[in-house]
Amino acid sequence: MAREIAEQPAALARTIESLRPERTALRKLAADRRMVLFVARGSSDNAAIYGRYLLEVHAGIASGLAAPSVATHYHAQLDLSEALVVCVSQSGETQEIVETQAWAAExxxxxxxxxxxxxxxxAGAADVALVTQAxxxxxxxxTKSYTAQLAAMAVLAGALAPEPEALDRDLDQVPDEVERLITQRAGVEDAAExxxxxxxxxxxxxxxxxxxxxxxxxxxxxxxxxxxxGLSYADLRHGPIAVVDAEHVALLLSAADGPMVSGMTDLAHDLDNRGAASVIGIGGDDGFADAVDVHVAGPALPELIAPLALIVPAQLIVETLARRLGLNPDAPRGLNKVTQTDPSDDHEH
Structure with a gap:
């Protein structure tokens, strides 16, 4: 895991360079589509959430997350003639994602x-395949397959935005920022402790x-x-925050800029006032860093692109924490690299 975390700067650079030429094909494919739907599971689903926000905020295209079971179990007869469906799978062989893509095309x-x-x-069945280079x-x-997926989301959103090259300069900074975070590891050990x-x-x-x-x-x-x-700021505020006590450690993540920093800073103060054992913050601005008990350095990237690097300190913390707990971070108990949602499909492991 540590080695693959360290490979991310090169993997990101390769992926961005490889996928940029696909922007023309993506724009043509989406030309008469009114919405984008994402289909994914696990870490890929978290990458899809980033893609959804980026498409709506940056490209101005209505987007959402589709439940694969609507296709694979309910066989719903939806009209998707105005939709672009983006299926995300590291292996490209998760059966329900493959089946959902075929259903969407039908x-x-x-x-x-x-x-x-x-x-x-x-990849073989899609109209356009964005093949990451992790x-x-x-x-x-x-780790590296996840951040490569985030790069694919940024390329996709850029391609469908009014100015397809608007994110390019910030994307070009990502590999160096990831390298800096991996090298410096600022706050990682304290956060794991x-x-x-x-x-x-x-x-x-x-x-x-x-x-x-x-x-x-x-x-x-x-x-x-x-x-x-794992809760959004809004969901945490709507009730679950009441469970926070001296047994809880809170980990908050924030970009260095954008409209959400002040709210995340207020949340850090609130959690501290509620008696949380510790509040750890990754990223944010100076005010956010001052509001948390342990600050872990984040990337010097604008909010729209920050997620490509912001996850890296969290990866470093997790790898360190696993070893501190005497666990093998490379092969967690009961997990396999390719996961099939239904046991009957679990034939690849």
Whole structure:
């Protein structure tokens, strides 16, 4: 896992360079489509959440997350003739995602596959395949394949925006920022120490960063075998915040700029006032850093692109925490690299 985290700057650079030429094909494919629907599971679903926010905020296109079971179990007869359906799977062989893409095409959708395997079933059946260049990923927890998917989302949203090249300069900075975060590891050890002190943890982010918060929570759960609640800022405010006490460590993620920083800073103060054992913050601005007990440096990137690097400190924390707990971060208990949702489809492991 540590080695694959370290490979992310190169993987991101390769992926961005490889996918940019697909922008013309993406614009043509989506020319008469009114909405984008994402289909994914697990870490890929968290990448899709980022894609949804970015398409709506940056490209101005209505987007949503589709439930694969609507296709695979309910066989719903939806009219998707105005939809672009984006199916996301690292392996390109998760059966329900492959089946959902075929169902969407039969219902009139145009399809885009986001996968790390150009020879996969998903890539072969899509109208356009965005093949990420993460290289083979051996550790079960997705790291470089996940950030490569985020790069694909940024390219997709850029392609469908009024100015397709508007995000290019910021995207070009991502590999260097990821390299800096990996090298400096600012705050990583202290954050892992705090998380190791209690089994009670919650993770929160908002807006563009929401998918990153869910991915950080998933990584802690699957790699460190800790029950973690990953919640949006809004959902946390609407009740669950009441459970916070001296047994809880809160991990908050924020971009360095944008409309959500002040709210995340207020949340850090509120959690501290409620007696949380510790409040850890990744990213944010100076005010956010001052509001948390342990600050972990985030990327110097604008909010729209920040998630490509903001997850990296969380990956470093999780890998460190797993080893501190005496666990193997490369092969968490009970997990496999390719996951099939239904046991009857679980034939690839």
């Amino acid at each position: 219902r009139g959708a145009r399809t885009v596959a986001v996968t790390n395997d150009g020879g996969s079933s998903l 290289g083979t990923e051996i550790a079960v927890p997705a 705090q998380l190791a002190s209690t089994a009670e943890a919650l993770v929160s982010g908002r807006g563009i960063v929401f998918g990153t918060a869910l991915e950080a929570a998933l990584k802690i759960e699957e790699t460190c075998l800790r029950p973690v609640r």
